[in-house]
Amino acid sequence: MTNVILVGVELPRVNDFAESMVELEGLAEAAGLTVGHVLTQKRERVHAGTYIGKGKLAELEGYLAAAQSETLVFNDELTPSQIKNLEAALEVEIIDRTMLILAIFADRAQTREAKLQVEVARLQYLMPRLAGMGISMSRQGGGSSGLANRGAGETKLELDRRTISDKINQYQRELKIVANERDNQRRSRQKKGLRVAALVGYTNAGKSSILNTLVSAYHPQTDEKHVLEKDMLFATLETSVRRIHPKYHQPFLLTDTVGFVDKLPTQLVKAFRSTLEEVIQADVLIHVIDAASPDADKRQRVTEETLKAIGVEDKPMIHVWNKADLVPEVSQIMPPNHVWVSTRTGLGLPALMAAIEAELFADEEEHSWLIPYDRGDVVAQMNEEARIIKLEYVEDGTQITAITPQHFIRTHGEFITE
Ligand SMILES: Nc1nc2c(ncn2[C@@H]2O[C@H](COP(=O)(O)OP(=O)(O)OP(=O)(O)O)[C@@H](O)[C@H]2O)c(=O)[nH]1
Numbered sequence: 001m002t003n004v005i006l007v008g009v010e011l012p013r014v015n016d017f018a019e020s021m022v023e024l025e026g027l028a029e030a031a032g033l034t035v036g037h038v039l040t041q042k043r044e045r046v047h048a049g050t051y052i053g054k055g056k057l058a059e060l061e062g063y064l065a066a067a068q069s070e071t072l073v074f075n076d077e078l079t080p081s082q083i084k085n086l087e088a089a090l091e092v093e094i095i096d097r098t099m100l101i102l103a104i105f106a107d108r109a110q111t112r113e114a115k116l117q118v119e120v121a122r123l124q125y126l127m128p129r130l131a132g133m134g135i136s137m138s139r140q141g142g143g144s145s146g147l148a149n150r151g152a153g154e155t156k157l158e159l160d161r162r163t164i165s166d167k168i169n170q171y172q173r174e175l176k177i178v179a180n181e182r183d184n185q186r187r188s189r190q191k192k193g194l195r196v197a198a199l200v201g202y203t204n205a206g207k208s209s210i211l212n213t214l215v216s217a218y219h220p221q222t223d224e225k226h227v228l229e230k231d232m233l234f235a236t237l238e239t240s241v242r243r244i245h246p247k248y249h250q251p252f253l254l255t256d257t258v259g260f261v262d263k264l265p266t267q268l269v270k271a272f273r274s275t276l277e278e279v280i281q282a283d284v285l286i287h288v289i290d291a292a293s294p295d296a297d298k299r300q301r302v303t304e305e306t307l308k309a310i311g312v313e314d315k316p317m318i319h320v321w322n323k324a325d326l327v328p329e330v331s332q333i334m335p336p337n338h339v340w341v342s343t344r345t346g347l348g349l350p351a352l353m354a355a356i357e358a359e360l361f362a363d364e365e366e367h368s369w370l371i372p373y374d375r376g377d378v379v380a381q382m383n384e385e386a387r388i389i390k391l392e393y394v395e396d397g398t399q400i401t402a403i404t405p406q407h408f409i410r411t412h413g414e415f416i417t418e
């Protein structure tokens with residue numbers, strides 16, 4: 001385990017500084033580092049050259065020696081020149097918040113796509129910083145963690161700008177192919193009229209747990225697999241889609257995806273865009289909030305800002321206040337589309353389903369249909385996509401009373417009798 005020192009600058013008018021340092025510690029631990037000391041400084045703005053001021057820099061040297069540490073972790077993304085100056089002044093490994101998050105993502109990535117996305121983000125981050133990162137890029141650098149190289153194919157990359165940009169291009173081409181496949185899958189689902197609800201929210205809020213709970217409750221007799229849920233930052237990096245069968249409506253799809261965090265590196269947001277396309281295209285978003293977290297409000301804001309950054313605005317949203325079992329008292333009166341849930345006790349799950357169904361199927365209508373016998377395809381489609389209330393075989397065809405979505409009425413409305 002690498003012993004590290006955390007460094008943060010508290011700016012004026014930032015009232016969640018303490019929480020962000022706690023979160024940084026959590027991130028460091030998630031990356032397999034142990035925190036030996038935390039050093040903070042109040043400043044009007046961060047020092048352009050070295051992030052912290054000269055006096056603090058000298059102080060840091062003392063702490064480095066005392067904690068026998070050779071790695072510093074900074075609470076913000078550093079500029080290329082800050083990294084360079086800090087390395088030159090202190091001769092230790094310099095890690096910033098972005099690099100830390102990138103390393104955790106690299107550790108967690110399972111699929112080829114996730115690995116490529118993380119690697120693209122990492123290379124884009126490194127490109128302008130290469131020159132300054134002597135110690136931080138090598139594993140030999142006197143006990144440094146080699147964190148900047150996590151997930152990279154080769155451990156000691158002789159990277160120069162040319163090879164980096166070649167690699168980025170190559171990986172992006174490969175990612176494009178995967179993205180196209182996903183596009184096709186999505187289009188075929190849309191053609192079938194399947195609606196999509198997407199889980200979004202801060203990391204560790206309980207998105208995957210909600211997906212699993214709903215799958216068990218509403219799709220119990222199939223082999224729909226559970227996804228990984230774990231008390232761990234960024235347990236989920238790859239998108240999973242599961243089918244949910246509500247009692248009174250046709251099936252819909254529920255999507256689980258990567259969680260967000262404060263100051264999520266822009267490189268990562270960009271690299272994960274195609275994965276997040278599922279969120280962009282969803283019919284409704286289920287915003288999961290860890291109600292037991294003292295930072296719930298801020299995390300909610302961060303999620304909404306990240307959604308905006310990927311171009312998601314004005315989409316219907318259901319707010320899920322999860323982990324209600326950990327909250328001493330839950331308020332009875334909630335605004336519309338806000339529900340208390342606990343995946344532990346099952347509290348609120350029917351209310352959540354009702355809210356999802358209300359959003360997804362608001363445009364459905366009940367009609368009577370007479371479908372001629374040579375149009376078995378329409379009946380089959382109805383079985384898939386509609387909620388059939390009555391079905392009778394009469395002389396001219398199949399007579400059906402059903403609640404169907406609008407797109408079904410648009411394509412087959414000729415068979416409606418009333
Ligand atoms: N007490 C309690 N814990 C919960 C509840 N729901 C989820 N958890 C726990 O919260 C932790 C995170 O749950 P996940 O479902 O993995 O969270 P996530 O939002 O998918 O997290 P990422 O994939 O990392 O973004 C796990 O340890 C869950 O067991 C709940 O209702 N109550």
Ligand SMILES: [Mg+2]
Nearest residue numbers: 207208235236
């Ligand atoms: Mg998850």
